[in-house]
Amino acid sequence: MALIECKNIHAGYGGMNILNGVNMAIESSEIGVIVGPNGAGKSTTLKAIFGLLNVSEGSIELRGDNITNLSPDKLVHKGMGFVPQEHNVFVSMTVEENLEMGAFIRRDDFNYMLERVYSFFPDLKDKRRQPAGELSGGQRQMVAMGRALMVEPSLLLLDEPTAGLSPLYMNEIFERVIAINESGVGVLMVEQNAKQALRIAHKGFVLAAGKNRFTDTGQNLLNDPEVAKSFLGG
């Protein structure tokens, strides 16, 4: 069965729905990328999956387990990690303390996990005792992702991980995402840099106005002239 499956999700803030029937599924070996114009509901989908807003209709299943509307801390226990787009590190705490916070629910010795994260993000090892607030944008993003990985999640949700980063850092982030995925973590990623993101995607989901518009492999979406014209800037 799929790692995560969203069926006909209707969700939003307050009374109004932003998602009007979204479907999505990826396997644990896959990188899924959600793209689309502003306001399409990309981040909203991630937040709905992670229990940060109310799902009024539809269901979300994690390996067949119904997780619709469960609170975030319960989902962390079930093996999900979420990296928000903004304010995604504890700025007053050191890099290593940030990672420790990611492992808060773990009661075992997780030192091996710290080493594993440092192997994904070697730059961070030198800066482990520096406050996260002093790092550059790209390094902060790495801390944010590292924090989410500390519970060894089966599914990692990333909300615009390359937002505001230089092209150099963007490529580095995408390389890390591939490495994380190859280590056995399913990744569902929202991205504005659609073309570059779809290049590494096993599955691509194009959303518009709260609904699915196109769903295919990343490569096929890139090659599709209609998708390219409407959503990828030609």
Added chain:
Amino acid sequence: MNEFIFFFNSVVINGAVIGSIYAMGAIGVTLVFGILRFAHFAHADMMTLGAFLVLILTALFPAVGPAIGLPTAFVMMPVAMVATAFIAVGIDKLFYKKLRENNVKPVVMVMASVGVTLMLQGLIRFFAGTGTQSLYIDDRKAIFRIDLPFESASRNLVVTEPQLLLFLFLAFAVIALHLFLNKSRLGKAMRAMSDNPDLAKVSGINTNTVVGVTWIIAGALACAAGTLLSLDVTLKPDLSFMILLPIFAAAIVGGVGSPYGALAGGFVVGLTETLAVFNWTFVLRPLERAIPALDLPNTLAFVPTEYKITIPFFILLAILIWRPTGLFKGKII
């Protein structure tokens, strides 16, 4: 030399004493500010409540202190601290939790704490009267007079036993808190929640546990502050807002959310207060003897003692105008 000793007694020691009390109260307030994000008006009355619990325990077991060699009240303090901590958690469950879950504006939380203050005030004064009480039952307050080895020094340095206990306890509490916040899992989670509550939730940190620990620490420190203050002077049920203002000033001066800031802020406010009401005439008398033309008024103080309350307020206004984030760059929130 005598003038210097007088200055030292009146300003340095007294300032440090009142500064320590403010610091202890401010640490609790700043933790609540940082994690629960509202100004807890009921803190002063929690201090009074704690002191009263100690009074009751002291009255019940007056012989304990003399047996150990410390004031009974001080021996009973840890028990009362635990009790106050529980009461603080209970108050939160009864009065603040529901409002927090409904995502009300911080001001509404402040109002709720005003309601709690009035209830505590009413209860305490109803059961214990409005008069002052001494926490010394069956034991005496030890006063240490230190002779200085200077020829011209005919005065002594005076420090009382409760004052020494206060300094020792504060040092102990600060070190313990530092270790807790920096070395323990829960302590770091508290810092995380103070830093970024949404991210803390997303990381799986149990916010209810952290909130509970915050109230336990705040309640225990409030009890200690109230008790040690009452040991130094007397237990006055009327203290409430008079001490709330300096404590809030201290927390804001130090930078809201930072316990170290609260510590520093407490001493800043305390020492400024003592300096401002200090009668400089006594100290400047040698100058008067040296310069006959100089005629000092009887009392030369910046602020008369009746207006002492204005000092923390002006410190507060000054810091809000000049540097609202405080000394240690807390949040304005």
Added chain:
Amino acid sequence: MQLPKKDIILFSLLAALILIVFASQGSAYSVRVLAEASCYAILALGLTIQWGYAGLFNAGIMGFVALGGFITMLFSFPTNDDFWSTDLPGQLGGVGLKALLSIAIVYGLTQLKRFGVSKKVRLPLIIIASAILYLWVVTSLGPVAEAIESEAGFIGGFGLPVWVGWLVGGAIAGGIAYFIGHICLGLRSDYLAIATLGIAEIIKAFLKNADWLTRGTLTVSPLPWPVPQAGDIGFIAARAAYLSVTAVMIAVIYFLLYRAYNAPWGRTMRAIRDNENSSAAMGKDVNRRRLEVFILGSVLMGIGGAALVTFNGIFDPSGFLPLNHTFLVWVMVILGGAGNNKGTIFGAVFIYIIWTMSEPAALFLIDMARQLGTAWFEWQPPGDLDSRALQARVFVIGLTISLVLRYAPKGLFPEKVAHHA
């Protein structure tokens, strides 16, 4: 206009309550209660616009009440010949000039930044200058104040009509509000609460200790009334006349607020209250409007405080208590419905009646308990049991605040807030 059923029921209950008070306590007492309640209603209206329109937590109502009361005492109390016949007014005027000069100098120093003087130089200069000037003014005030106290008691009043005192009291309250608001309104609302709490205590401390100005704990009485006093026409008539004055004032205030509410100003206020971010994005200066509301509310509190103190006939600084003059008003507003003027007036009258009746009720209960206790358990009640009984009212007020916040946060007359999806 059709009145909603709930309003009719609630106001009928209030009328019934008033009738009970008349029946049980007599007319003189009841009219007094109503007159005081009407002054509180003015205070409550001031708070309701600060809290209900602008979301501002004013924890220092007591200060504005005391200020209004002081100004009205100063302006309306007969002149003190012992003071004016000496040269003390001249001396006092001299001190006043020194104070004004000092303020001008400090202000001038702050303007040095226009001449390119850097902050590092300016700030210590301002601080040192302020300290020296402050000591200069204070040390020159000292002997004058002592002289006034020993020769004339206090400076007395200006002997002007009462309503002048009321209006000036409101104006000065507004001035203080401008000062505080200017500093605190850009910041968190908790800070405003702390600042207002502080300023109230400072105003009270000042009025209590400046014997040359207010006779301090010796108090000033009797204060002149805008209508004939009890000595001339009897208690009931005098109090009723006073009540009619305050009732007219409430009506005028109510009408003005109603007009403002429906005018562009009111619409802007409500837009800001309902959705601050959009209003700010539309260019409405949010903080400026909040400051206006804060000042306006404080003016009302100054006037209401003046009316209350005048009615009581005595200016006693120690009589201003946070419970009675700040938090009681808070309960009135949150119970009545913040921002709803009708509800606020209801809350004021209702709560004030309950509050006044609670004193004899508490004493009665305690007395019963004392009698039963001594009869059944040979209980030795403490001597100050009566004053302790009054503390129970403090508890009840706190409990009321907590319960209303928990279960009826919008009060009995909720303000209609537009919900935008």
